[in-house]
Amino acid sequence: MAISNDLLRGHTETIILAQLKNGDNYGYEISKAIETLSMGQLVLKDATLYTAFRRMEQSGLIESYWGDGDAGARRRYYRITDAGRNFYENNKTNWFETAEILKNLILGGKKNADRTL
Amino acid sequence: MAISNDLLRGHTETIILAQLKNGDNYGYEISKAIETLSMGQLVLKDATLYTAFRRMEQSGLIESYWGDGDAGARRRYYRITDAGRNFYENNKTNWFETAEILKNLILGGKKNADRTL
DNA sequence: CTCCATATATCGTCTGACGATATATATCAT
DNA sequence: ATGATATATATCGTCAGACGATATATGGAG
Numbered sequence: 058m059a060i061s062n063d064l065l066r067g068h069t070e071t072i073i074l075a076q077l078k079n080g081d082n083y084g085y086e087i088s089k090a091i092e093t094l095s096m097g098q099l100v101l102k103d104a105t106l107y108t109a110f111r112r113m114e115q116s117g118l119i120e121s122y123w124g125d126g127d128a129g130a131r132r133r134y135y136r137i138t139d140a141g142r143n144f145y146e147n148n149k150t151n152w153f154e155t156a157e158i159l160k161n162l163i164l165g166g167k168k169n170a171d172r173t174l
Numbered sequence: 175m176a177i178s179n180d181l182l183r184g185h186t187e188t189i190i191l192a193q194l195k196n197g198d199n200y201g202y203e204i205s206k207a208i209e210t211l212s213m214g215q216l217v218l219k220d221a222t223l224y225t226a227f228r229r230m231e232q233s234g235l236i237e238s239y240w241g242d243g244d245a246g247a248r249r250r251y252y253r254i255t256d257a258g259r260n261f262y263e264n265n266k267t268n269w270f271e272t273a274e275i276l277k278n279l280i281l282g283g284k285k286n287a288d289r290t291l
Numbered sequence: 292c293t294c295c296a297t298a299t300a301t302c303g304t305c306t307g308a309c310g311a312t313a314t315a316t317a318t319c320a321t
Numbered sequence: 322a323t324g325a326t327a328t329a330t331a332t333c334g335t336c337a338g339a340c341g342a343t344a345t346a347t348g349g350a351g
Contacts (some may be wrong), residue, residue, distance in 0.1 A: 062339050063184025063307080064272050068280070069339080075282025085298050094283045095275045102340050107300055112338090130298040130347050152280055155181050156273055158212050163185070163269055165192030166211045179308050180338075186308080202329050222308050224331055229307085247316050247329040 060099045069101065069109050070118065071152065074145040077119060077137040084110060084133065110135060118144050177216045186218065186226050187235065188269065191262040194236060194254040201227060201250065227252060235261050 076087045084106055092100050101109075110133075113119045118141035124132035137145070193204045201223055209217050218226075227250075230236045235258035241249035254262070 060272050060275065061184065061268075064269070064276075066183045066307090066338060067178065067180025068276060072276075072279045072282075075280055078282055083298080090283075091279060095279055098272075098275050099279065103299080104301080104341075105339050108338080108340095111300090130296095132298065149280055151178075152181070152276070155177050155215075156277075158177065158215050159181075159185060159189075159269070160273075162189045162208060162212055162216065163192055163266055165189075165195055166207075183307060183338090200329080219309050220330080221310075221332080225307080225309090228331090249329065 059097075060095070065099070068152070069105060070113055071145060071148040072099075073106075073109055073113070074118065074137055074141055074148075077135055077141070078145065081134045081136045083124065083135065087135075113141070117141075176214075177212070182216070185269075186222060187230055188262060188265040189216075190223075190226055190230070191235065191254055191258055191265075194252055194258070195262065198251045198253045200241065200252065204252075230258070234258075 072091060073087060076082060076090055082090070088101050088106055110119070110121070114121055114135075117138060119135045119137055121133050121135050124134050189208060190204060193199060193207055199207075205218050205223055227236065227238070231238055231252075234255060236252045236254055238250050238252050241251050
């Protein structure tokens with residue numbers, strides 16, 4: 058059961074930034090790292106990945122530069138900025154708090170409800 | 175720090191169904207119950223709430239009927255269907271699994287990365 | 292020479308959350 | 322009484338983000 062697009066929504070950027078915190082990297086490898094880390098449950102689609110990069114660069118969360126390797130297809134490397142680090146830390150904290158609340162909401166409270174109406 | 179719209183996305187229906195599992199109820203009270211249960215962190219907007227009801231009724235997750243109370247504004251009550259229960263159980267399980275994976279993804283793995291690249 | 296993995300990129304579509312707005316009733320303060 | 326506030330439901334239009342489809346380029350395996 059893979060992670061659905063709607064449950065992913067809003068998390069993509071944070072997940073990518075989490076990878077970039079480990080050092081500069083390029084799209085394809087970030088994508089593979091995420092796939093591995095999620096044990097195959099999350100495979101970001103190309104369109105999702107690259108639109109996220111663009112968006113994040115425009116909003117100053119990351120910077121990019123072309124890799125100088127001659128071998129293979131050209132790679133565009135991304136580097137996390139200070140703004141990106143702040144954004145990441147905020148989202149991380151936010152997620153843990155949200156997850157706790159969401160857990161309660163999804164469980165629904167009220168252990169033994171018997172309301173007839 | 176309230177729950178952002180994007181983190182909410184995809185969870186609304188599950189959260190509403192969790193409430194209806196406690197017995198038939200109407201929109202306004204469901205909304206208040208969610209607000210209380212989340213300690214004010216999640217306040218579903220009217221538009222979100224009522225579009226969700228419509229969507230869910232059309233897809234057979236819930237059924238509705240007008241309350242017969244003469245007092246106050248008319249209330250439309252909702253009842254969870256069998257399909258709704260299945261949907262809820264699936265989403266609940268799915269969420270707990272997804273949350274676990276998402277936790278790893280957001281933390282990003284690789285404790286002490288020092289890749290210069 | 293063709294197929295596949297690597298690698299990046301854009302266009303257009305669809306879905307779901309929400310701001311704005313409308314409508315109606317009951318209660319409470321002025 | 323009159324206007325504000327809480328209760329209660331509903332729709333329209335907008336916006337953002339995930340993704341299917343598609344395009345392009347390279348290098349190695351068969």
